[in-house]
Amino acid sequence: MQTSNLIIALLVMSALAYYFGYQRSQSFARQLGGVRNLHSLPTYYGMRVALWCGLPSALLLFICLAFEETIISKMLLSGMPADLRPNSIAEYNLLMNKIENLASGALSAEGVKPALLDAAAALGYLRDTSQSLLTGIAVLVAGVGGLWGWWKMSAQLRARQQVEKIFKGFLLLCASLAIFTTLGIFLSVIFESVRFFQQVPISEFLFGLEWSPQTAIRVDQVGGSGSFGAVPLFLGTMLISFIAMTVAVPAGLMSAIYLAEYAGSRVRSFVKPTLEILAGVPTVVYGYFAALTVAPLIRSTGTDLGLSVTSESALAAGLVMGIMIIPFISSLADDVINAVPQTMRDGSLALGATHSETIKQVIIPAALPGIVGGVLLAVSRAIGETMIVVMAAGLAANLTVNPLDTVTTVTVQIVTLLVGDQEFDSAKTLSAFALGLMLFLVTLGLNFIALRVVKKYREQYE
Amino acid sequence: MSNSSKGTTELIRKTLAKRYRAEKRFRLYGVIAILFGVSCVATLFVDIIGKGHGAFRQTYIQLHVNYDADILGVSDINDSQQVALADFSGLVKKSLRTKFTDVSGRREKRELYKIVSNSAEYELADRLKASHSLLGQSEKIWVLADDDIDTYFKSLNSSDGPFIGRTSEKQQQWIQSLIDDGQIELRFNSGFFKTGDSREPEQAGIGGAIVGSLFTLFITLALAFPIGVAAAVYLEEFAPKNRWTDFIEVNINNLAAVPSIIFGLLGLAIFINFFHVPRSVPIIGGLVLAVMTLPTIIISSRAAIKSVPPSIREAGIGIGASPVQVVLHHVLPLALPGMLTGTIIGMAQALGETAPLLMIGMVAFIVDVPGGFTDPATVLPVQIFLWADSPERAFVEKTSAAIMVLLAFLITMNTVAVVLRKRLERRW
Numbered sequence: 100m101q102t103s104n105l106i107i108a109l110l111v112m113s114a115l116a117y118y119f120g121y122q123r124s125q126s127f128a129r130q131l132g133g134v135r136n137l138h139s140l141p142t143y144y145g146m147r148v149a150l151w152c153g154l155p156s157a158l159l160l161f162i163c164l165a166f167e168e169t170i171i172s173k174m175l176l177s178g179m180p181a182d183l184r185p186n187s188i189a190e191y192n193l194l195m196n197k198i199e200n201l202a203s204g205a206l207s208a209e210g211v212k213p214a215l216l217d218a219a220a221a222l223g224y225l226r227d228t229s230q231s232l233l234t235g236i237a238v239l240v241a242g243v244g245g246l247w248g249w250w251k252m253s254a255q256l257r258a259r260q261q262v263e264k265i266f267k268g269f270l271l272l273c274a275s276l277a278i279f280t281t282l283g284i285f286l287s288v289i290f291e292s293v294r295f296f297q298q299v300p301i302s303e304f305l306f307g308l309e310w311s312p313q314t315a316i317r318v319d320q321v322g323g324s325g326s327f328g329a330v331p332l333f334l335g336t337m338l339i340s341f342i343a344m345t346v347a348v349p350a351g352l353m354s355a356i357y358l359a360e361y362a363g364s365r366v367r368s369f370v371k372p373t374l375e376i377l378a379g380v381p382t383v384v385y386g387y388f389a390a391l392t393v394a395p396l397i398r399s400t401g402t403d404l405g406l407s408v409t410s411e412s413a414l415a416a417g418l419v420m421g422i423m424i425i426p427f428i429s430s431l432a433d434d435v436i437n438a439v440p441q442t443m444r445d446g447s448l449a450l451g452a453t454h455s456e457t458i459k460q461v462i463i464p465a466a467l468p469g470i471v472g473g474v475l476l477a478v479s480r481a482i483g484e485t486m487i488v489v490m491a492a493g494l495a496a497n498l499t500v501n502p503l504d505t506v507t508t509v510t511v512q513i514v515t516l517l518v519g520d521q522e523f524d525s526a527k528t529l530s531a532f533a534l535g536l537m538l539f540l541v542t543l544g545l546n547f548i549a550l551r552v553v554k555k556y557r558e559q560y561e
Numbered sequence: 562m563s564n565s566s567k568g569t570t571e572l573i574r575k576t577l578a579k580r581y582r583a584e585k586r587f588r589l590y591g592v593i594a595i596l597f598g599v600s601c602v603a604t605l606f607v608d609i610i611g612k613g614h615g616a617f618r619q620t621y622i623q624l625h626v627n628y629d630a631d632i633l634g635v636s637d638i639n640d641s642q643q644v645a646l647a648d649f650s651g652l653v654k655k656s657l658r659t660k661f662t663d664v665s666g667r668r669e670k671r672e673l674y675k676i677v678s679n680s681a682e683y684e685l686a687d688r689l690k691a692s693h694s695l696l697g698q699s700e701k702i703w704v705l706a707d708d709d710i711d712t713y714f715k716s717l718n719s720s721d722g723p724f725i726g727r728t729s730e731k732q733q734q735w736i737q738s739l740i741d742d743g744q745i746e747l748r749f750n751s752g753f754f755k756t757g758d759s760r761e762p763e764q765a766g767i768g769g770a771i772v773g774s775l776f777t778l779f780i781t782l783a784l785a786f787p788i789g790v791a792a793a794v795y796l797e798e799f800a801p802k803n804r805w806t807d808f809i810e811v812n813i814n815n816l817a818a819v820p821s822i823i824f825g826l827l828g829l830a831i832f833i834n835f836f837h838v839p840r841s842v843p844i845i846g847g848l849v850l851a852v853m854t855l856p857t858i859i860i861s862s863r864a865a866i867k868s869v870p871p872s873i874r875e876a877g878i879g880i881g882a883s884p885v886q887v888v889l890h891h892v893l894p895l896a897l898p899g900m901l902t903g904t905i906i907g908m909a910q911a912l913g914e915t916a917p918l919l920m921i922g923m924v925a926f927i928v929d930v931p932g933g934f935t936d937p938a939t940v941l942p943v944q945i946f947l948w949a950d951s952p953e954r955a956f957v958e959k960t961s962a963a964i965m966v967l968l969a970f971l972i973t974m975n976t977v978a979v980v981l982r983k984r985l986e987r988r989w
Contacts, residue, residue, distance in 0.1 A: 168837065263885040270795035273788045275805075277812040277859070280852055284823055287830030350594045357591025374598050379971055380605065381913030383942045384964050387949045391957065392608050422601045429598070451573075453580050455587035476818060483820020485916035490949060510822050510916070517829065518919050535826045539819070546818040 102164065105234055109160070109241055113153035116245040120148030120252065127254045139259035147258045150265055151248025156241035163233050171225045175218050198222055288539055291532030298526045299327045304533060306330060310496035310507075312516060312527045327530050329537070331496040335413070335506030339488060340481035342417025342502055343424055348474060350421070351428030358429070359436040360458055378426035386490030389419035394491055397503075406503060411493035414502040420487050424477050431476065435469030435556065436462060468556035475549035479542040485510040509534050609968075613961025619750035619763060620706040620714045622677055622739060624656045627699040628689060638693045647689075649682035653704075660744075661735055672729055676736070678705035678763045705752075706745065708762035708955035710736060714745065715958075726954050753962065757928045758944065762955035765948070767963050769930040773843060773923075773938030774912060776931060780847020781854060781911050786904050788851075789858030790893075793900075796859070797866040798888050817856035824853045825920030833921060840922035841937040849917050854907040861903020865896040898985030905978040909971050915942040941967050 124144035128134045134141060172195055176184060185191040200206035201219035252258075296304070307328015354374065358367055394415035401408030408414075439462050447457040463470070493505035494515060516531035630636065632655055633647040657673050658664065664673050681704035688702070689695050706714065709727045714736060716724040725733075739745040757769030792813075800806040828849035832838045838845045869892050877887035918924065923939055924947065931938035939947070941963065948960040 165836070259883065263883060266885055267795070267799055270791045270799060273791035274795040274800070274809050276788060276792065277809055277816055277856070280816060280827070280855070281812045283831050284819070284827045287827050288823075291830065350597050353591050353594035354598055357588070357595055361588060361591060362595075370595055370599065373602055374595075376602050377598065377605075379909065379913075379975060381915065381942050381967065381971070383913070383915040383945050383949075384605075384609070384968070387945065387960060387964065388605055388608065390949065391612075425598050425601070453584045455584045456580070458587070479818060480820075483822065485820070485822045486946070489916075489919075490946070510820070513822060513826070514916070514919055517826075518924055532826065532830070535823060539823050542818065542820055542823075543815060546815050550814055550818075 101230075102160075105160065105237060109153060109156055109237065112156075112238070112241045112245065113149045116152035116248065117145040117149035119245075119249055121145035123148075123249060123252055124254075124258075127252070131254055137254050138257055143258040143262050144252060144256070146262045147256075148245060148248040148252070150262065152241050152245030154265070155244045156237045159240055160233070160237050163229075163236075167229055167233075171222065171229065174225060175221060178221060179218060180214050284539060288532050288536040291529050292536045295526060295529035295533045298529070303327060304329050304530075308498055310512075312512070312530055325526060327526065329509075329534065331498045332507060332509050332512055332534070333537075334498060334500065335492070335496070336482055336508040336510075338500055338502065338506055339413050339417045339420065339492060339508055340478060342414060343420035343481045344474070344478060346418055346421025347424035347428050347477060351425045351477075352432050352470070354425070355429040355432035355436060356458060359433055360454065360462070374426045374429055377422065378430075380423075382423065382484065382486035383490070385419050385423050386486040386488075389415050389487055389491035393419055401503060408503045409493070409505045411491065411505045412503050413492060413506045416488050416491040417502065419491065420481055420484055423484070423487065424481060427480065428473055428477050431473030432466075432470055435466045435473065435553075438469070439465045466556075468552050472549040472553035472556065475545050475552070479545035479549070482545075483510065483538060483542050485514060489514050509538050513538070609961050609964050611961075612957060613959075613963075613965050615715050616753060616958040616962030617750055618715075618747040619752070620711040621703040621746060621748050622706045622710075623701055623703050623744040624653065624677070624681070625659065625699060625701055626652055626656045626685060628652065628685075628695050628697060629655070630696055633689075633696075635696065638689075638696050644686070644690060647686070649685045649689075650679070652685055653677060653681045661738075669731060672732055673735065675707055676710050676732055678707050678761060680705050680761070680764050703746075703748070705763050708953060711763055712955050712958075715747070724954065753959075755930075757930050758926055758939070758947070759928060762951075762953050762959060765956070765959055767941060767944060767966060769927060770939050770941045770944035770963070771966075773846075773927075773931050774940040776843035776934055776938060777846040777850065777923075777940055778908060778912060780843055780934065781850040782904070782908060784847065784851035785854050785858050785907065785911075789855050789904070789907075790862050790900055792855075792859045793862035793866055794888060794893070797863050798884070798892065813856050813859055817860060820916075821853055821914055822916040822920070824849050825917030827852065828917060828921045839935065841925050841927075841939075843931065843934045843936075843938050845921050846918055846923050846938070846940065847934075849921060850911040850914060853914065853917060854911045857907040857910060858900075858904050861906065862896070862900045865899025865903065866892060868899060869895045895987070898981060898987075902978045902982045905974050905981070909974040909978075912940075912974070913942055913967065913971060915946055918943050919946075941970075 121141050121144060124137060124141040125134075128137050128141065131137070137144075175198065185194050197206065198215060198218045199222070201211065201215060202222045304327050307326060308330050309326045309328045310331050311326050313325055354370070358370060362370065394410055394412065397412060397415050397418075398408045398410055401412075443461055443465060444457055447461040448454070452460070488508045488511050492508060492511055494507055494511065495505050496507050496512075497504055499506060513531045513534050516527060516534075629652065632651045633649065635643045635647045637643060654670075654674055657677070658670075661673060664670055684702070684704055710732065712724055712726055713728045713733070716722075728736075736745060752764065753766045753768075754771070755768040756764060756766035759765040796806065796809065800809075828845060832845055832848055833840060838848065873891050873895065874887050877891050878884070882890065918940060924943055925937060925939060926947070927937050927939050929936070945960055945963050945967065948956045948963065
């Protein structure tokens with residue numbers, strides 16, 4: 100039976116279990132003279148039996164499906180002659196693919212080693228066996244579980260508590276997924292990074308000044324030395340983020356101040372949603388805008404002024420990234436400025452300060468921690484932004500701070516190294532994960548500090 | 562005493578003009594900042610609509626086609642083998658040669674054949690397969706023009722003069738004569754919404770990408786909404802105050818600010834390389850996007866649950882409901898509008914996301930419209946990314962048009978969220 104059919108079968112069995120559990124509790128109720136003499140409502144008895152039927156079999160199914168392929172391939176390999184056994188992960192994948200294709204008939208059997216043909220036949224046989232075995236066991240477990248749940252029923256059974264306990268367990272599991280996600284991210288970058296640092300020393304990665312990840316495929320190849328000094332990438336990332344922040348911080352902050360302190364409600368109700376449109380525009384659209392509209396504009400302006408501007412200048416990417424971040428900063432700043440107590444404003448105005456003096460000398464200093472937190476969050480966003488730089492910034496890892504020159508960033512390199520064909524044990528591919536680790540750690544640190552600062556600030560006025 | 566106070570007043574009066582000027586300047590900075598932001602929005606939209614509106618219409622050329630059995634090489638129309646192998650491009654070439662009799666030499670002929678798209682022959686084949694009686698008959702049909710011709714024809718009346726690109730002078734003369742005969746015109750480009758990607762810009766459409774986006778978003782919604790709501794309910798209603806709960810909260814807040822590309826690395830290393838989920842399919846895309854949007858949904862759902870007043874819970878408990886019953890029967894239904902709003906916003910974010918999908922192989926060139934969750938697919942933003950990289954001039958128009966469609970989807974979703982909030986929001 101196919102897995103999807105099996106799942107449907109289990110669902111049907113659970114529904115039946117619910118029905119029988121419900122009926123049995125009703126018959127208890129009749130004997131005792133009404134539902135109110137049961138411990139729980141009849142639906143809880145039904146649900147309890149359904150859970151007994153469905154939950155263990157579903158768990159079993161999940162575990163079996165997760166390990167089925169691994170076990171089958173282990174069994175296949177152990178049946179093979181020693182000279183065919185793979186030595187590395189790449190060889191292993193190749194071999195498994197070949198057997199897979201033979202079994203499905205995509206590869207013709209002509210001229211293939213008989214051992215492989217046997218393996219392909221065995222694969223089909225093992226799959227069929229495991230599928231029918233799984234069906235049998237899952238249905239059996241569901242049946243036995245359902246019967247057990249049904250058998251154990253009594254009028255005094257605390258069915259509601261049991262069902263609610265499982266429900267709360269499910270909720271806790273869902274909430275804990277956030278932790279597993281973080282853990283998953285961490286593990287996925289750390290393992291490959293460790294493998295990378297075994298090939299390239301960590302000091303070279305962190306302090307090397309040259310980045311050219313082309314590794315030689317053959318020993319005698321020219322120009323594929325592969326050097327992994329990430330400083331040009333860090334510098335490029337910082338340059339573009341810096342340009343973005345010089346656009347976004349003044350524009351975002353000033354518009355937030357104007358909206359919070361000066362603007363009337365009509366201006367506010369028009370400008371705020373308009374600025375928020377900028378936040379909703381997908382980054383790929385900004386990337387397209389930067390590459391096809393802003394970059395040529397900067398280039399032609401620069402040429403008119405007698406400057407040499409590359410077509411993939413850091414300035415174009417940075418400017419557009421700044422535009423993207425404006426609403427982010429303005430809405431965060433708006434929040435913190437509005438959180439400053441009105442009494443402080445009134446006090447300052449009563450002393451004769453003008454409105455702008457009040458803002459500059461009272462409100463901003465009071466709101467500063469919140470604003471700093473918001474700016475830090477914005478910086479972490481700029482560092483991690485991908486599509487704008489992939490489309491508008493270049494690939495050349497130049498060690499420069501000239502905004503008119505081409506630079507590349509950490510995210511651009513991750514995308515370039517991982518899109519398309521890849522071999523999973525070359526330093527070139529692994530370096531992307533090392534860059535990912537750096538990105539993750541830096542943004543995590545920034546977010547952590549920023550969130551703490553904002554939280555502390557909020558507590559101050561609450 | 563009165564002297565010094567008078568001095569102070571004097572001093573203040575003197576500096577007052579300066580202070581008012583500073584006040585005005587400060588206000589001006591604010592206005593400039595706002596004008597800058599608003600003009601950015603305007604420029605972005607004007608630029609994209611200006612570039613993309615043309616793609617909704619496509620150039621068609623009228624051909625007089627004679628389904629000549631000799632050219633086709635079909636002797637028996639009922640033999641499907643013969644029809645499949647028939648030379649339909651020969652028909653197209655023949656009809657072009659009869660229209661323009663002055664063409665001589667191989668180079669000129671090649672240029673002539675290039676003015677119609679190579680999809681013309683497939684269209685003829687489909688027509689003949691649909692009605693066998695056409696064999697030996699003549700008919701006038703409109704076929705797609707090639708993308709270079711399309712770009713040239715659309716730019717004929719533009720203020721900067723026509724965009725010549727790769728079109729030759731001879732081709733321009735032919736187009737002029739087609740215009741004079743009324744055999745070339747712009748028509749609504751319905752194919753743009755139906756077909757998948759293509760190397761030929763005139764045949765490329767966003768149909769495949771839209772369907773791929775829908776499948777992917779369905780998976781995202783099916784995973785992220787129940788899990789997000791469950792997590793929010795736990796954290797707001799049942800979580801004990803302990804380290805584990807604090808740790809969960811810190812993780813959710815941090816995940817909300819992790820760069821999206823990192824989720825792509827997670828998908829690649831964990832889902833693809835460890836759990837062997839196939840690449841390039843809506844399932845893996847939906848999984849990664851669900852993990853990415855989960856924090857957004859959890860945070861907004863928590864806010865919605867928090868806004869339900871405690872008196873509701875107390876009343877429920879008071880008449881004997883268990884805490885779980887109170888949550889399921891009262892708190893959740895009341896918080897649902899807020900949760901839906903947050904979920905729609907999260908879905909809009911997922912719809913516009915590109916970077917993590919590049920890592921998990923959704924960036925492939927896919928011609929067919931996907932038919933299920935396990936078919937290779939691409940999504941709308943990735944299609945935009947792919948087209949933006951294509952060198953053909955005609956793709957600029959297509960890219961902008963695809964962006965317009967994407968923005969239309971996003972604006973609709975956000976509007977629905979706002980309307981929903983306004984309609985169903987309850988002030989306690």
